[in-house]
Amino acid sequence: MMNSQGVNQGEMAHTCRGTINLFTAHFDTEDSCGIVLTSGGRTYHLKAGSEVERQQWIAALELAKAKAVRLMGSQSDDSGDDEDGTASPADKSELHDTIKKLSLKLDDLSTCNELVAKHGVALQRSLSELDGLRIPCESGEKLKAVNERATLFRITSNAMINACRDFLELAETHSRKWQRALQYEQEQRVHLEETIEQLAKQHNSLERAFRSAPGRAANPTKSFSEGSLLTTKGEDSEEDEDTEYFDAMEDSTSFITVITEPKEDRKAENRTTGSVEWTSDNVLDSTSLVPQGPPKVKRRVRIPDKPSYSLNLWSIMKNCIGRELSKIPMPVNFNEPLSMLQRLTEDLEYHHLLDKAVHCTSSVEQMCLVAAFSVSSYSTTVHRIAKPFNPMLGETFELDRLDDMGLRSLCEQVSHHPPSAAHYVFSKHGWSLWQEITISSKFRGKYLSIMPLGAIHLEFQASGNHYVWRKSTSTVHNIIVGKLWIDQTGDVEIVNHKTKDRCQLKFLPYSYFSKEVARKVTGVVSDSQGKAHYVLSGSWDEQMECAKIVQSSPSSPSLDGKQKTVYQTLPAKLMWKKYPLPDNAENMYYFSELALTLNEHEEGVAPTDSRLRPDQRLMEKGHWDEANMEKQRLEEKQRVNRRRRLEACSRGCGAEEAEKEAEVYVPLWFEKRLDPVTGETACVYKGGYWEAKEKQDWHMCPNIF
Known part of the structure; x- marks a missing residue:
């Protein structure tokens, strides 16, 4: 009926009968093996096979609830119900997919950190109560509570360690790919800059060739317009x-x-x-x-x-x-x-x-x-x-x-x-x-x-x-x-x-x-x-x-x-025009007649x-x-x-x-x-x-x- 997986936002918006929305769910312990889960006005009483199994279920449910909260807050359509992160659509790049996976793992680490802090405080409180006991008959119950909290702390810590391991494995696997991709992009950028520079040179050369082409119109008005x-x-x-x-x-x-x-x-x-x-x-x-x-x-x-x-x-x-x-x-x-x-x-x-x-x-x-x-x-x-x-x-x-x-x-x-x-x-x-x-x-x-x-x-x-x-x-x-x-x-x-x-x-x-x-x-x-x-x-x-x-x-x-200032003017008058270069000027350092x-x-x-x-x-x-x-x-x-x-x-x-x-x-x-x-x-x-x-x-x- 239920597992540790959360549901995505689309499923939350269109629930079917029997669906438990973890975004609003609340769960607590009933006895040594019982779990009480409250959602949407309904209460579910669940029973685990042992105390250790109950603690594993509670840790998994808290992780799943944290994911549901993140998904509702981010207004994202991407699936977040897999602990390893969901695969990107086929049209998205491998780099984008990897970044999303690492981001999910980082969120898992953040959740585990909160849980460790929460249960650590409870454990310290129980230990303090144990230290203050004076009646020997009460020691058995308190020791049992300390053991339960220590077990829960251990399970949460293990979950955090596993998430860290997965994160590091993913980082190591893709770091080389990122380096190669970055190197390739840098080389492409340099190549593009060189290509643009070469095109600029060719453009400049063609422009000069056009300016010096024989038979070009010598009409001052036309030259005025052609020269922009x-x-x-x-x-x-x-x-x-x-x-x-x-x-x-x-x-x-x-x-x-x-x-x-x-x-x-x-x-x-x-x-x-x-x-x-x-x-x-x-x-x-x-x-x-x-x-x-x-x-x-x-x-x-x-x-x-x-x-x-x-x-x-x-x-x-x-x-x-x-x-x-x-x-x-x-x-x-x-x-x-x-x-x-x-x-x-x-x-x-x-x-x-x-x-x-x-x-x-x-x-x-x-x-x-x-x-x-x-x-x-x-x-x-x-x-x-x-x-x-x-x-x-x-x-x-x-x-x-x-x-x-x-x-x-x-x-x-x-x-x-x-x-x-x-x-x-x-x-x-x-x-x-x-x-x-x-x-x-x-x-x-x-x-x-x-x-x-x-x-x-x-x-x-x-x-x-x-x-x-x-x-x-x-x-x-x-x-x-x-x-x-x-x-x-x-x-x-x-x-x-x-x-x-x-x-x-x-x-x-x-x-x-x-x-x-x-x-x-x-x-x-x-x-x-x-x-x-x-x-x-x-x-x-x-x-x-x-x-x-x-x-x-x-x-x-x-x-x-x-x-800008708009100037209304009379037609322009030509004041100066360059003398043409002498014949064979290209072989004489482009010297003018003077x-x-x-x-x-x-x-x-x-x-x-x-x-x-x-x-x-x-x-x-x-x-x-x-x-x-x-x-x-x-x-x-x-x-x-x-x-x-x-x-x-x-x-x-x-x-x-x-x-x-x-x-x-x-x-x-x-x-x-x-x-x-x-x-x-x-x-x-x-x-x-x-x-x-x-x-x-x-x-x-x-x-x-």
Whole structure:
């Protein structure tokens, strides 16, 4: 009629005649062998064959009742009536089944623990009563009670021990399976990560191949849309098909821009804030982006093809993780035949943007062109994954292009550790630019971070507008495995310190899982009152456009609670577009037309000019073995010069100050000054170079080559 097994919740809910619900049952002892069980208003009197058998039944019934209580409380449909636990359904995993079994065994242990505690207290009470007896005739009954409780305690303890044994056996049986399963999942995760990384590389490669494919449409408007600089609504949208939206930027510069017809917006705006006509269409007109007329001096259009040399990068880089890259002795195999001074000069490739900006009557329009110029300096880096030569201390590079570019540029390496270069540019069109850039680079194992430190200054003489900004962070990916590729990330703020106009640029990092196109740049130009005038968008390797804002309003908060600003604008105008690379560029380090001319031999330059650096010249000619030997010679010569400065300083000052003073180098053409705009100390051109060149008097130049 009855056994030690409980019933599941389903059976409790639909009982049949004669069923005893252990969830509400209560049982007690009647005599030495009798059991009284009360359930649902009914009482059952049961009799065991012996006292020991009665105690076994009581222990089993208490265990079964505890299971019934757990099942009703958990609201679970799983069966719990087997002491070993019930088997999982066939569609559940072995791991889930084992965990459930162990959980049931753990519950059994908990129940047995409660029973041991309960009966242990009763046993102690009986023993205390036995100790307090004074009448010998009562000792027989008390001893009998002690024996009964000791028997019950022993049975419960045995049940607990058996449950522990079963638990340990199950744990030992399945521990190896769990370890193998965990190891397999870890290996699968690593394999999945590698697969995703490889897919990202292939996606990036296909995207670049598409961008460089011949016959691709050159229509600026079409390119603007294809590049996802604006995200067009789908064909099934109820919105106007000509309406386009900017993807929102994050943080304070989040916005959505609606492109509308000029005439309608001008009418709408005239009723409120007045005219929104472009004031300098001739300046921002895309038809005059490229300078007209051939250069007066014919310059070279190619260099020797890059030779094929194999070298294990990991053998060199594996011990250099976390170190400053400039302190790692690198062979020329990883270089390009240009110095960092020449790379810095390449920032001037799209100087015509500043020449146009001179004629702007509006400072916010001028800011648009300055912002486009700041972005254009990254366009040469998209395929330029080779490392430029780290200049020797005192090395210089001049770019004397007054005839064809209308400017003169001078760079000097003013520090070696950390590597720092000072740069000054004068343009006959009415602007000047200066900067001191310190390159901080760290090898992180899978990628290389390059952080240019220092401010860039640009001043227009006629208006006095003084712009200051800083460069973004460059990251070279796949240093060890895969094809190298470079990305620009971070926020760049351009400030006009005269008018307090500002431009916030955001370089979006590339992500395989992002809907954004690679190398995307967005920005907003605002005046001193914080009113936005222009929206900028494009990509740092291709083009930049600006759209004039005619109205702005806050949008409804998104699901994540972020507020965006909706800008209603006129159609965008193309400000800058990258020049196509020369033919055979892939075999010439992906140099642009300007870069190909920078290391061209030129008469009259200073003896410290990068064009005269022997290891760089040998590398350009394809003699890499000789270039490596020459590079070692130059670096050793530089170390000898540093030791000489150290010895000279130690004679004139204390030994403790000698090491510090040895690093203090006095530049030849630049001097340290406190900048009143930024409050920073930086090297500024002090004059004399072009006068020395005209006289061909270079006696003051150090012998560094």
